[in-house]
Amino acid sequence: MNLIQRIHGQGQGPAHTHDESETHSHGVPFWVRHYDMIVNLITFGRTKTIHRETLSLAGLRPGDTVLDIGCGTGALLLEAENTVGPEGTAIGLDVEPAMVEQARRRAGKSHSRATFGVASIDQIPYPDDTFDVVFSTLMYHHLTESQKGAAFSELSRVLRPNGRLIMVDINPARRNILTSLPGHSQVEREDYVRSEVTERMQIAGFTVVEEGAHPSKQLSYAIGQKV
Ligand SMILES: C[S@@+](CC[C@H](N)C(=O)[O-])C[C@H]1O[C@@H](n2cnc3c(N)ncnc32)[C@H](O)[C@@H]1O
Structure with missing residues (x-):
């Protein structure tokens, strides 16, 4: 399996398993x-620019609880x-424990109060109506069909x-470098x-308030509001 396939979890089996031979002494591959x-x-x-562009789409406010x-x-x-x-709260979840470990290290180095945990999008370990804003970037294309359906119900449940x-996520319609990478055949189709994504948002009861080309042209975005 090549590096890009590893990053994108192609064919790894359970997401939390990893090859010990590629692990350094602290357990992070x-x-x-x-x-x-x-x-x-x-x-x-x-x-960094892409992250700032994504954040500017969200209209985050001081005091928000964000996932x-x-x-x-x-x-x-x-x-x-x-x-x-x-005054706000920042929580990160990922299904891959090594990613979570790396995120915790990074947060520790920058004296951040953000917390990180291992969980899958289709089983979010937080009560109903917890978050003001939820981000999901470059992960939708990892999900199986059954996870996709469950994901939007969960996201709706935990949002206030x-x-x-x-x-x-990637905009394959633009035929960009991301879609020509090994392990991305599954995203070589329409935007x-x-x-x-907007259809699934609506099925889960969201109002789609905005969608379009992300300022970073290789990506597209959609914003749903919980009714
Ligand atoms: C391409 S990375 C994107 C990471 C980050 N959001 C970014 O924009 O750089 C995709 C991430 O989604 C995570 N992931 C894949 N399936 C997931 C699931 N079912 N639930 C939660 N996280 C998942 C992977 O472990 C990986 O860290």
């Missing part, structure tokens, strides 16, 4: 330790934490009334964020 650098290379050094589901190494959430401030769901 090589590809997770270098995930941020790899993504930054793939995006031509624009990772990043499929948070990876936590980079977006730590930026979000700067906006929600000390009028809470917003911001989903960002699924603006079609499939």
